[in-house]
Amino acid sequence: MSKQKWETRPLEVWNKAKEMRAKWQKSIDTASSERVLLAQGNCQWSIGFPALRVIEDNPVGAMMANKSDEFARVSRLAGEIIGWGREICGYQLNCWGAMYLGHQIDGSPFPLRDLVIPFSDPCDQHTKRGQAPMDYSPIPRFQENYPLYTGPQDPNRDKTMIEDKVYTTLYIIAEIERIFGQKFDDERFVASVKVSGGITPYAQEVSRFMQHIPSPLSQKDLYSFYTLGGLTKGDPGETVAIWKALRDEVEWRVQNNIAAVGNERFRWMEAHPPPWHFLKYYRYMEKYGAVCIGSQYSHMMAGPMELKKDGTWGPRFSGGGFGRTIDRPIKTREDAIRVMLGTEARGHRFKDDEVIRPWALDDFAKAYKADGAILPLWRCGVGCTVTRKEQGLRLSEMGVRVLHYEGSQPGDRTDLDENRLFDQLDVWMESQGLRKLED
Amino acid sequence: MERFHEILQNRHEYARAWKKKTGGKVIGYYEPYMPEEIVYAAGALPVRLLSQHEPDDTTDRQMYGNCACSRDILNQFIKGRYDYIDGLINAEGCQWMLNAFQTTLNNQPELFNHYIFVPDYVDGKTSKDVMRSELVVFKKAVENWMGKPINDSDLDRAIEVYNTNRRLMRQVYELRRADNPVVLGSEAMEMVLASQVMDKTEMNKILEDAIAKLANRKPRTDTGVRLMLVGSPTSDVALEELVESLGANVVIDEVCTGSCYFWNEVIPQTNRLMAISLRYLGRPHCALKDNNWRRRPAHIHQLYEDYQAQGVIIAKQIYCHPHGTDNPLIWKILRERNIPFHYFERDMTLPYEETRLRLEAFINMLKPMLVLK
Ligand code: SF4
Ligand code: SF4
Numbered sequence: 001m002s003k004q005k006w007e008t009r010p011l012e013v014w015n016k017a018k019e020m021r022a023k024w025q026k027s028i029d030t031a032s033s034e035r036v037l038l039a040q041g042n043c044q045w046s047i048g049f050p051a052l053r054v055i056e057d058n059p060v061g062a063m064m065a066n067k068s069d070e071f072a073r074v075s076r077l078a079g080e081i082i083g084w085g086r087e088i089c090g091y092q093l094n095c096w097g098a099m100y101l102g103h104q105i106d107g108s109p110f111p112l113r114d115l116v117i118p119f120s121d122p123c124d125q126h127t128k129r130g131q132a133p134m135d136y137s138p139i140p141r142f143q144e145n146y147p148l149y150t151g152p153q154d155p156n157r158d159k160t161m162i163e164d165k166v167y168t169t170l171y172i173i174a175e176i177e178r179i180f181g182q183k184f185d186d187e188r189f190v191a192s193v194k195v196s197g198g199i200t201p202y203a204q205e206v207s208r209f210m211q212h213i214p215s216p217l218s219q220k221d222l223y224s225f226y227t228l229g230g231l232t233k234g235d236p237g238e239t240v241a242i243w244k245a246l247r248d249e250v251e252w253r254v255q256n257n258i259a260a261v262g263n264e265r266f267r268w269m270e271a272h273p274p275p276w277h278f279l280k281y282y283r284y285m286e287k288y289g290a291v292c293i294g295s296q297y298s299h300m301m302a303g304p305m306e307l308k309k310d311g312t313w314g315p316r317f318s319g320g321g322f323g324r325t326i327d328r329p330i331k332t333r334e335d336a337i338r339v340m341l342g343t344e345a346r347g348h349r350f351k352d353d354e355v356i357r358p359w360a361l362d363d364f365a366k367a368y369k370a371d372g373a374i375l376p377l378w379r380c381g382v383g384c385t386v387t388r389k390e391q392g393l394r395l396s397e398m399g400v401r402v403l404h405y406e407g408s409q410p411g412d413r414t415d416l417d418e419n420r421l422f423d424q425l426d427v428w429m430e431s432q433g434l435r436k437l438e439d
Numbered sequence: 440m441e442r443f444h445e446i447l448q449n450r451h452e453y454a455r456a457w458k459k460k461t462g463g464k465v466i467g468y469y470e471p472y473m474p475e476e477i478v479y480a481a482g483a484l485p486v487r488l489l490s491q492h493e494p495d496d497t498t499d500r501q502m503y504g505n506c507a508c509s510r511d512i513l514n515q516f517i518k519g520r521y522d523y524i525d526g527l528i529n530a531e532g533c534q535w536m537l538n539a540f541q542t543t544l545n546n547q548p549e550l551f552n553h554y555i556f557v558p559d560y561v562d563g564k565t566s567k568d569v570m571r572s573e574l575v576v577f578k579k580a581v582e583n584w585m586g587k588p589i590n591d592s593d594l595d596r597a598i599e600v601y602n603t604n605r606r607l608m609r610q611v612y613e614l615r616r617a618d619n620p621v622v623l624g625s626e627a628m629e630m631v632l633a634s635q636v637m638d639k640t641e642m643n644k645i646l647e648d649a650i651a652k653l654a655n656r657k658p659r660t661d662t663g664v665r666l667m668l669v670g671s672p673t674s675d676v677a678l679e680e681l682v683e684s685l686g687a688n689v690v691i692d693e694v695c696t697g698s699c700y701f702w703n704e705v706i707p708q709t710n711r712l713m714a715i716s717l718r719y720l721g722r723p724h725c726a727l728k729d730n731n732w733r734r735r736p737a738h739i740h741q742l743y744e745d746y747q748a749q750g751v752i753i754a755k756q757i758y759c760h761p762h763g764t765d766n767p768l769i770w771k772i773l774r775e776r777n778i779p780f781h782y783f784e785r786d787m788t789l790p791y792e793e794t795r796l797r798l799e800a801f802i803n804m805l806k807p808m809l810v811l812k
Contacts, residue, residue: 083767085784087504087758118730120559124534127559128730128764135768143560143731147569149576150554160572161556164565171564358545377503382760385504386538390545393500404503 006214006259013245017224020242024232025063028055029104032111037180040130041117042231044196044340045169048189048333049182056119057129059231061091064098064105065276065411071098071105072277076412087380089125090412096132115180116141117172123383140179142172153346161345162338169337186333192236193336199229202243203301204315209250210293211313211368214259216250219270219292220282221260226298243301263289263437266429268372269365270295271391272384273410275376278418281425287436288429293368296360307363317342361391365400372401372432380409403428440626440652442645443633447675450489450636455523457484457638464525464585469512469540470532471695471725472557474574474715476705478528479639480589480597481581485528487635488512488521489674489696492788501542506758507787508672509535516543526551526584528577530719533727533761551584553577561720561728570716578712594711601705604639607646608701611653615690616746619658624668624689625679631697632674662688664805667748669739669769671756672696677789678754685795687802691746693739699723727761735765736772743778750805751780752798779805 031038036051046054064072072090075097080086082100084093099110116130116139134141145168147161173184206225209216225246229239252258268290274281282292299305304316330336347357365373373395378385392402405424407416429435446453454465464483468475471487478485490511497517498510515521527550529540544552555573558566582588611630614622630649634642664687668678672695679689692698705718729735743751751773755762766782773780781801783794 083770083782085755085757085763085766087760088763089760092764124727125760125764127727128761131730131764131768135771141731143563145558145560145563145566145569147556147558149556149573154576157572157576160569164558164563164569167565168560168563358541379504381504382534386534387542389499389503390501390542 004262006257006262006264008259008262009253011217011221011224011246011249013242013249014221014224016242016245017228020228020234020238021224021232024234027053028111029108032109037114037182038111039115039117040113040133042119043117043169043172044193045173045189045337046117046233047192047236048173048184048186049176050185050188051182052176054117054233056231057095058091059227060098061089061094061411062273062276064094065090065413066279068105069277069413072411072413075101076414086408086414089123089380089382090409092125092129092132094411096136099133099136112137113139115139115176118143120144121146123381123386125382140175142168142175144168144172147345149346151346153344158343158345162341162343165341166334166337169341170334173333184333186336189333190330190336193339194330195236195240196229197339198240199243199301200303200315202240202247203299204303204305205247206243206250207294207299207302207305208313209247209254210299212254213267213369214257214261214264215267215291215293216253216258216260217294218260218282218286219274219294219298220279222294222298226301228301230301259291261286261289261291264291266290266371266432266434267293267369268374269293269368269370270297270373271361271375271388272297272378272381275407275413275416276410277413278416278421281421284422284425285429287438288434289437290372290429290434292374293370296364304360305364305367306360307367313363313367317344358387358390358394362394362398365395365398370400372403372428374403374405376410377404377406378409379406379415380412384410401428401432440629440649443626443629443649446637447629447633450486450633451520451523453636454484454486458523465523466526466528466551467521467524468528468530469509469536470530470557471700471722472530472532472719473528473555474530474577474719476594476597476601476715477574477578477581477589477712479600480593481585481587483526483581483585484638486524487696488515489632489636490787491515491520491674492677493518495787502538504758505535505538506671506756508674508756508759509533509539511787512536512539513542517546524550526553528553528555530555531557532725533759535758535760553580557728558720559728560731561724562732567713567716567720570720571710571713574712574716591711594715595707598705598707598711598714600639600643603643604634604646605701605704607643607650608634610650611646612691612698614653617658618747619660620662620688620690621653621656621658623659623662623679623683624666624692625676625683628673628676628679628689628692628697631700632676635696635700664688664750664802664808665690665746665748666802666805667739667743667746667751668692668694668697668754669751670694670754671759671762671785673754678752678785678794681789681791681795682752682798682802685799685802687798687805689752690748691742693723693735693742695725698742699725725761726765729765733768736768739769740772740776740778749779749808750801751778752801753780753782755782755784757784757786 039054076093078100079093079097113133118130120127306316408414467488475485490508495514708714
């Protein structure tokens, strides 16, 4: 065992993040007993409805995979029986399979959804999300578009696409008021947009601090925070405060060379989610002094970043707020929605970011001085697999060593050969002249 | 009929010959939401990129997990089969096709290309404005590329040619409703597929001729069990032919490269681009876009009744997530209405023996219904 180069310490804000996630999970579990509405989907404006809680099937499915492989497997089978193919995203199969079974991991009743607000941005499987609970109950579903365009900036295209989203968002809010007899609290919504805008700059700074050698955090640390304020909803003030606390602590770690991996000598990156039931490989790589500096996915709260001409790593959209330009004071519901949506529709959609901006991953590798990249190939993934092979080729050409491994999907253990993955990691590291520092 | 078969089998040669004859440009497109009328009005030939049954020995380096349809289109590009294509358009459908579009462009960046955003929420109130705005930009892009404006009369002419084609295809499909049809499922599907790679003016002439000849054909009394085909897009008629060899006939389909391709017309209005937008948004929903107000189940059921089908074959491409996600509801509706169906997954090719065995069992199960007729 070699002498450790840098000091390591656990993150102090970690407990707070855990607490916030647990609180959010509890609020979902108790939604029906508290008689609040539970929506499948994701939307930033849900805070305007005090008695509405929103949850995506992604974190539910991921959590199921992480907590009980057995239950996740049974749930997926239930999904297959009603007609889904095995190539359907495991998050969806896990979550809605449990709905068909009627219970959760701990045997408690499955919290049925009251409405669906699908979040079609990330991938095609998201576009179709929420049809299972809609066909099951049936419950109302409110679809949106996630328009985007490629090529040069076009103000007319921006305008039409943004107007479509503004109109649809206003329409959905009005419909929820009408159908469920709930009043949308504009003041609360406006206040939350003003406050939540504060998350992005902190998240961007945290992202930038990860460029430091040694990296102050690793991918595992990021996973404790990356959904706070996004998929994991909470009090906006509390959420901004935790991001500020994280930023402060990470800044301090950078100033004092506190490392995520004490013997950092190899920096690797990822693309999209890991197998949630098998996070051991991060720790395993640390035996080689290899630190995972994250992925575009785990840095998502920072918004889209790019490598600037001067070599700095900065937000793709100017201005504060949600990483986009704020062009108005925020007074009304509509102002707040407009601020959330920004003013630009060009090339901005998570769904196709890697398809239409193929250089984005190259930039990420450069910005974080990545020596290697582990790019999973998910047989049942769409948004998380599209262009992965091409990206691997491009990174290899840049001199970044690439490892692909195959699996079903981050929430579906079926096809992942865990022992083989360890073997692959050994061979990959050894082929780069690196041996384990510890065992 | 033979002419359609010939053109479909030799579609690359057809397009090359068209180019040579007219000196025009050929535009390849991936998704059924591409407004062909605009391309045609500009004097170019829109050609739907269809997969082909050929070993895929090229795309592994660049693709993983894609459906065979999207992979094979890239495969054909890499092998030079599409060397006559001058431009590529993706009017957003599924992500695998968007991937095939972008990856092909990464290989051949010199091609003219354009991406059209097509709303996921096709029934949304403002979706038509988004679509129209996208068509304005697209029209301009095509004009710049072709070096000449597309005026209203060009658009009117193109709309008329396309609408005529749609009406003629509906006529062919109407003939399939008869108890003893004069046209087989494989023949009808071959016509629709051919129409997607042909110059529609020429197609219309051949089609009128073919319809006249069909009128003189003797109704067939030997077509057996009447089936409906539902599922992922197809690019050949192997499945229909297999069904026919087993004493059955596909009398109707709800497939994006089949009836959905021509089912509705452009309803003319002064704002031509709005008229075209409404036509494309209003076409029978593809599985991906049938996401809020579900129209597929009702449409499938109506076709089933209208064409007096006795069972449904659901053929899904492996890795086709739009259909894979839509299936549970389709199954549910069919079960609720006591409609027998057989579901299976197909890859690039149809595994012949396996499929034959399964279909034979399904058809045999339905044969008693012939007695009840
Ligand atoms: S990107 Fe992958 S993991 Fe995410 S929803 Fe799509 S298929 Fe599932
Ligand atoms: S077969 Fe399915 S997944 Fe493949 S291109 Fe067509 S719609 Fe997309």
